[in-house]
Amino acid sequence: MSKSAEPFDMEQPSLSVVVPAYNEEHRLNDTLPVMYAYLREHYPHFELLVVDDGSTDRTPDIVREFAHQHPEVRLISYQPNRGKGHAVRTGILQSQGEWVLFSDADLATPIEELPNLSAKLREGYDIAIASRAVRGAKLVVRQPWYREFAGRSFNLMVQLLAVPGIHDTQCGFKLFRREAACEIFSRCEENGFSFDIEVLHVALRLGYRIAEVPVHWMHREGSKVRLLRDAVRMFLALLRISRRHHSLRAIAQEPRQAP
Numbered sequence: 001m002s003k004s005a006e007p008f009d010m011e012q013p014s015l016s017v018v019v020p021a022y023n024e025e026h027r028l029n030d031t032l033p034v035m036y037a038y039l040r041e042h043y044p045h046f047e048l049l050v051v052d053d054g055s056t057d058r059t060p061d062i063v064r065e066f067a068h069q070h071p072e073v074r075l076i077s078y079q080p081n082r083g084k085g086h087a088v089r090t091g092i093l094q095s096q097g098e099w100v101l102f103s104d105a106d107l108a109t110p111i112e113e114l115p116n117l118s119a120k121l122r123e124g125y126d127i128a129i130a131s132r133a134v135r136g137a138k139l140v141v142r143q144p145w146y147r148e149f150a151g152r153s154f155n156l157m158v159q160l161l162a163v164p165g166i167h168d169t170q171c172g173f174k175l176f177r178r179e180a181a182c183e184i185f186s187r188c189e190e191n192g193f194s195f196d197i198e199v200l201h202v203a204l205r206l207g208y209r210i211a212e213v214p215v216h217w218m219h220r221e222g223s224k225v226r227l228l229r230d231a232v233r234m235f236l237a238l239l240r241i242s243r244r245h246h247s248l249r250a251i252a253q254e255p256r257q258a259p
Contacts, residue, residue: 013047013072015039016097020087021063022053024105028062031107036070038111049074050105051091054081085188085195092176092185100181104172113215117175120211126180127203127210129166130173136214154234161238162201166212169196173215180208189244194237201241205248 017039021028028050039046052060052075060077067073076091088102099121101114109130117128131137158169170193176184183206190198203210 011045013043013045013097014099015043015046016092016095016100017046017048018088018091018095018100018102019048019050019105020053020084020091020102021050021055021059021105022081022084022087023055023057023059025055025058025062027105028059028066031105032063032066032073034107035103035111036066036073038114039072042114047072047074047095047097049076049091049095051087052077053084053087054079083191083195084193085198086191088195089185089188092181095178095181098178099175100178101175102172108219109171109173109215109217113173113213114175116213116215117173117211120213121175121177123211124209125211126177126208127200128175128213129168129200129210130171130215130217131168131212132171132215132217133167134212134214138214138216139218157235158197158238161242162197163204166200166210168212169200171215171217172196174199184208187245187248190237190241192233192237194234194241197234197238198241198245202245202248205245 017035019035032048032050036048039048048070050063050073052063060075063073063075067075076094078090092100092102099118101117103109103111113130117130120128132139158166163169174196180203184199184202187202188195188198200210
């Protein structure tokens with residue numbers, strides 16, 4: 001596997017934003033400037049890391065060109081494609097911020113929702129996750145009905161086997177304290193779309209405090225999730241995750257209580 005990262009030299013950021021990208025040349029042309037403009041306005045010191053997950057289109061070229069004009073932007077690029085979980089894990093473990101956000105490239109959850117998650121970390125939570133399934137969430141553009149039905153059904157199984165009490169594991173907008181991010185992601189192994197479940201499962205087993213935050217969300221066309229194929233894969237992943245981290249709770253000194 002080949003891997004490269006663009007050079008980076010600046011004051012330690014208060015916030016790192018990690019964006020996994022696989023063949024996202026069309027989306028990034030629109031969303032990179034939006035993310036950058038918002039972060040530039042609200043954070044004196046930040047970094048925006050785009051992790052090119054073995055793209056076969058112009059994704060790395062677009063990011064590289066943008067980074068040349070914006071020093072807070074970093075490109076991490078490798079071949080071959082390894083999966084979204086691998087991309088997010090790679091970016092987070094190379095990030096330098098005191099807080100670390102990962103966001104999908106399509107901005108289905110707008111970057112303007114970040115203050116709502118940040119408020120929870122200021123209240124004492126270790127992790128704040130965007131949710132489409134708790135009171136107060138607003139789905140501006142909904143998914144097709146069959147995707148919503150499949151998502152709700154799958155979450156019931158996920159809560160039973162891995163993350164009790166969390167209603168939406170798959171929304172691609174999650175904020176971590178640095179300590180929590182490093183400890184959790186260094187223990188994770190899932191490379192596919194089930195990585196969110198593993199991250200939250202490990203977090204709960206280690207006793208980290210998680211806040212589920214209602215957000216505005218809009219469905220974007222072009223999802224890489226295929227219901228039948230990925231439903232089977234994610235069920236098998238649930239079994240792996242549960243087995244892999246079965247004894248993890250034993251290493252936690254004592255469960256951290258939510259404020």
